[in-house]
Amino acid sequence: MADFDPEKFEDKYANYFPELQRAYKNAFETMNDEFDSTLIHGIDQQILNESEPFYEDGDFTVELPENPSERLTAVEIDDDELESVLERYLDEIEGELHRVFGVES
Numbered sequence: 001m002a003d004f005d006p007e008k009f010e011d012k013y014a015n016y017f018p019e020l021q022r023a024y025k026n027a028f029e030t031m032n033d034e035f036d037s038t039l040i041h042g043i044d045q046q047i048l049n050e051s052e053p054f055y056e057d058g059d060f061t062v063e064l065p066e067n068p069s070e071r072l073t074a075v076e077i078d079d080d081e082l083e084s085v086l087e088r089y090l091d092e093i094e095g096e097l098h099r100v101f102g103v104e105s
Contacts, residue, residue: 006055009055016101022100023053023093023096023100024093024096027089027095030092031092035085038074039075040089041074042072043072043082043085045074046074047064047065048093050065051093053093053097055097059094060097062093068086069082
């Protein structure tokens with residue numbers, strides 16, 4: 001993989017699509033090992049499919065679509081529990097983005 005270029009990340013899907021896929025896949029596998037697979041699949045397919053990763057000031061962040069709890073229809077889960085799992089999942093994705101791109105967090 002070429003060195004990470006923050007400017008190229010602005011067009012991330014053209015420049016870094018395989019790396020983004022790898023980071024999300026690694027995070028998915030970790031979460032799937034730790035939580036109910038139906039829940040993680042639902043989050044992956046109904047919430048994270050519309051998420052957007054960003055890189056700014058040396059840090060990766062992932063922005064979720066509006067109203068994530070309303071998007072999740074595959075499983076019934078308390079809003080507080082979903083928020084907790086989503087927070088953990090986002091931490092995992094952001095950590096994987098740092099790892100995959102070789103950017104210190």
